Amino acid sequence: MHTPVISHAASNWNSHQLAHILTHCFEGYLVPFNIDGDTFATRFSAEDISLNDSKVWLQDGEPKALAAIVRRGQTSRLAAFAIRPELRGQGYGKRFIQQLIDEAQARGDRQMWLEVIVGNDSALALYKRMGFVCQQTLVGFHATGSTLFRPTGELLEIDPLLMAKKMMTDSRLRLPWLSAPETLYKLPGKAYVLDDVAYAMVVPNAQQPKLRMLYVDTATRGKGYAKKLLTLLHERFPGLSTAGSIPEQVAPLYLSCGYRQDPVTQYEMLLKF
Known part of the structure; x- marks a missing residue:
């Protein structure tokens, strides 16, 4: 029997802790990811992060997933979403995204944005199943x-x-x-x-x-x-x-x-x- 995975508001952690959790949860990701606390604070504050709406999911007291939600008016965006490798492929992604969608609708948001790296086929398929529609391709x-x-x-x-x-x-x-x-x-x-x-x-x-x-x-x-x-x-x-x-x-x-x-x-x- 799996130990329950419970969500908590990201406001319970500071920027340095959240940066560590996010990096930890991105282990084995398609593109290497690493962020420090100062960069986390600068980047996500500029994007208008809502720490009360952002989530950290814990299992046995250990962080297993993080979602950074940024908001402006009645629009929200999933600015970062990462799940630990040991929880991937077990339906947790769908469960967590559905929770974020339900909470966005409950607070009166009209829409939610996100970006997904081309080639991350599992994440793209998940977002499409949840109703997200591709708008454009972004490049650097x-x-x-x-x-x-x-x-x-x-x-x-x-x-x-x-x-x-x-x-x-x-x-x-x-x-x-x-x-x-x-x-x-x-x-x-x-x-x-x-x-x-x-x-x-x-x-x-x-x-x-x-x-x-x-x-x-x-x-x-x-x-x-x-x-x-x-x-x-x-x-x-x-x-x-x-x-x-x-x-x-x-x-x-x-x-x-x-x-x-x-x-x-x-x-x-x-x-x-």
């Missing part, structure tokens, strides 16, 4: 050794909040959660503007700086500003890469600027209640 890029042309122009640093407010005025803009303006301005990054029409958000790192967003005013799109800005960023931040949250349809822009697409891609999925 990294800069190669040289740019393909030499643009001119000056990048001016601005407050990331100003960039986020600019993006929020674009009513047609629908970005993945990781690239949304509500996420960006809370990250420890730097925002830049080119010619008052093209914006970028970079999280500096000596080893691998991350480009989190590229945005061009609607009135000036199609005039080469995105390509110019992307190339200038490439020159200023050697080794620049993006988060793996770029909609696949804009891949030609990055490829034309000397970036290479990363092998790991994700499906963005949505469940409407």
Whole structure:
């Protein structure tokens, strides 16, 4: 007889403990995963984690699974979900996801998002059985050794909040959660503007700086500003890469600027209640 697996609110643990639990539960995952407490706190606070709605499942007092739930308004997202290897393939994934769905509906959420790595066939099949539908493919890029042309122009640093407010005025803009303006301005990054029409958000790192967003005013799109800005960023931040949250349809822009697409891609999925 199996010992019961009982869920508890993640608010019972601090960021360092949750980071350890998440890394522990991702053991043997398709893509190696490791996160420390400071990174956990920075990343998930920017994504608006709800520790009361996030869950840690215990069996005999030992953490066996973790779900990080982030929320904005009546929309929630499964930002991370991991189960220990010894519990996989026994129906626990379906049980845990159903609990998260039931709780989201009970608090009045209208929809739930998640991302799943392409190639994680068991997880993809589970999410589809639970009613999630693929919306788009998300990809990432990294800069190669040289740019393909030499643009001119000056990048001016601005407050990331100003960039986020600019993006929020674009009513047609629908970005993945990781690239949304509500996420960006809370990250420890730097925002830049080119010619008052093209914006970028970079999280500096000596080893691998991350480009989190590229945005061009609607009135000036199609005039080469995105390509110019992307190339200038490439020159200023050697080794620049993006988060793996770029909609696949804009891949030609990055490829034309000397970036290479990363092998790991994700499906963005949505469940409407």
